Amino acid sequence: MPLESRRYLTTTLPYVNSEPHLGHALEFTQADALARFWRAQGWEVFFNVGTDEHGQKIYQKALEAGEDPQVYVDRYAERFEELCRTLGISYTRFIRTTDPQHTAAAQEFWRRCEAAGDIYKAVYQTKYCVGCELEKTDSELVDGRCPLHPNIELEEREEENYFFRFSRYQEPLLRLYGERADFVVPDERLREVRAFVERGLKDFSISRLREKMPWGIPVPGDPTHVMYVWFDALVNYLSAIGWPDDPAWETWWPVIQLAGKDNLRQQAAMWQAMLLSAGVEPSRQIIIHGFITSQGQKMSKTVGNVISPLEIIDAYGVEALRYFLLRHTHPFEDTDITRERLAEWYEAHLANGLGNTVARVAALAEKHLPDWRPRDEHPPCPPKLADAMERYHYADAMDALWEELAFIDEDMAKHRTYELVRAQPEEGRARLAEYLERLWLLAMWLSPFMPQTAATIRDALAPPRRTAPLFPRGKNAGSSTKGRV
Structure with missing residues (x-):
């Protein structure tokens, strides 16, 4: 035993x-x-x-x-x-x-x-x-x-x-x-x-x-x-x-x-x-x-609805494929995936979601908190994420992390943090520090799901900062020509 x-x-x-x-x-x-x-x-x-x-x-x-x-x-x-x-x-x-x-x-x-x-x-x-x-x-x-x-x-x-x-x-x-x-x-x-x-x-x-x-x-x-x-x-x-x-x-x-x-x-x-x-x-x-289906049917060359993992990797990258499979498939039931959905998920949740939020916060930190470091380099696992993984519910686990993104986006919009750090530097930097802590937590516990993305986020947040675009917009080919995803 x-x-x-x-x-x-x-x-x-x-x-x-x-x-x-x-x-x-x-x-x-x-x-x-x-x-x-x-x-x-x-x-x-x-x-x-x-x-x-x-x-x-x-x-x-x-x-x-x-x-x-x-x-x-x-x-x-x-x-x-x-x-x-x-x-x-x-x-x-x-x-x-x-x-x-x-x-x-x-x-x-x-x-x-x-x-x-x-x-x-x-x-x-x-x-x-x-x-x-x-x-x-x-x-x-x-x-x-x-x-x-x-x-x-x-x-x-x-x-x-x-x-x-x-x-x-x-x-x-x-x-x-x-x-x-x-x-x-x-x-x-x-x-x-x-x-x-x-x-x-x-x-x-x-x-x-x-x-x-x-x-x-x-x-x-x-x-x-x-x-x-x-x-x-x-x-x-x-x-x-x-x-x-x-x-x-x-x-x-x-x-x-x-x-x-x-x-x-x-x-x-x-x-x-x-x-x-x-x-x-x-x-x-x-x-x-469960199984992955496409257009409501089992994937079949005859039907023409086969989506290869290598096609998706070629169009969107390895980390995007891991994201699709872990956040947008049901852990136990069948899940329907189409080329159109892949394109929507990539643009909405990765390019315009995670990638955009990290880029905005990292840019503000570079200017207003250049020496910031996390209070805890290895923060404990969020309870909601731990509970989801105990249930083998990968999508719920990732949802718990995306809640951190939602908080940052809403708070930045509500308090106009871009302007606040100039108009009221002390309050603005305090809010920015909270965003950085939340993103650091996200990056640490995103690593089981998207390990390369998690490492890139950590590199962008703390000195010496190394920034790289996480999910370039327009990378996908949608449902375009040549059989590409």
Whole structure:
């Protein structure tokens, strides 16, 4: 069990069968804001990200490209790691499920589940969605199709596979959910997974025949099978911190997981049952976020509403993208984003909002308070912000900071501070000093969300002042030509 001053945080691992999209950027950025906030509170944080690199979809994509699967996943893994670097994601480890250490951990995890009597061989007959890499029951289908991948034909499968005895864990899982009311956030997702478990659990397949699908981790003791991609990939949450060989893993476990709503069943039920089987404590908490849509629809190349994170970065910059994802998306529900909204948010809240206010106050300070320094270089976290982050509500946290901006703007307009510092220097400088303190507080606690912007603001406020435009007006291309945001 970790010390209370430690946190282990992980995202899910993106599947490397396509380019990084805005949903990946959302989860990376939410997790990074949490990790940075916890560090600012003085906690030690192990922050895990990475890529999921086995399974049928990847094997098929590599075959279509005429490439060796390892070459294929190497190329795509680099693109995801580059996105993390570009976004300024402060991860501790970038794990790949093709890492040798992960392979060894996944095989040991299998052995422990097998020793517990939870792995057995049987004939496998099911409807299978290649898009989800999951079996589907009739009750989960809509008009005979997977609701998440309605354009992909379901496969009818029958072969001998290894199975995990999921059915054994209905009562332990329900007990877990009952004892820990905050195990899944938000509450509605906990109710959803509890209802899934209450309906009864079916054992699920955890292997594939190597002769049909060789791209996976070999099953211990049976070279004719490879592990099913979900069984292998989930173990990364343990292998990332050195399980089972490095005793330090226990100082970090249990884990706090971020995942999309399409991962709820796998993260909050399947994985927890697997942990119980292997004799490992369940996860600490699972935070479920929604999807990003555009024009009311899931982003699709066919519809033409795809907005790439790299496009947004090119048009507005990394810090603006982090702002959009953290302040203008709902932490738990779906959020609709359009090019027009991005342009409005940038001009109203960054160029004309934060950037303009900082520039005006810094200019006044340069002239009227050239030697100003903050009373407290590390002011305590505002209670409203701390409460919001306790609830994983990033938008509310940033709203608490933008209240400081609103106060400054209103007070400057009400008291005509530009004139006041000349007409009544003592009162004018007192008001200006308050603005500087508020902006310093904002900059210190903006750093988890927009770290580069926070540093630039601090540089502009205290000697030796170094000013740079935060968010140039007109930088965006709005909904203009060439497919740019």
